[in-house]
Amino acid sequence: MRPAHHDTTTVERGSFALARCSCGWTGPARRSRERARTDARAHESAAPGEA
Numbered sequence: 404m405r406p407a408h409h410d411t412t413t414v415e416r417g418s419f420a421l422a423r424c425s426c427g428w429t430g431p432a433r434r435s436r437e438r439a440r441t442d443a444r445a446h447e448s449a450a451p452g453e454a
């Protein structure tokens with residue numbers, strides 16, 4: 404399931420990576436991009452409207 408309004412990307416900040424969504428959500432800073440991508444996928448399947 405992938406709601407269209409959840410458009411996630413991963414952003415790099417120094418040696419950290421974090422997930423970001425078009426709905427305004429930002430994931431925690433991770434030390435690996437894989438982790439950030441996992442956060443993004445978890446967010447995409449989360450209930451819409453959740454901050």
Ligand SMILES: [Zn+2]
Nearest residue numbers: 409424426428
């Ligand atoms: Zn979102």
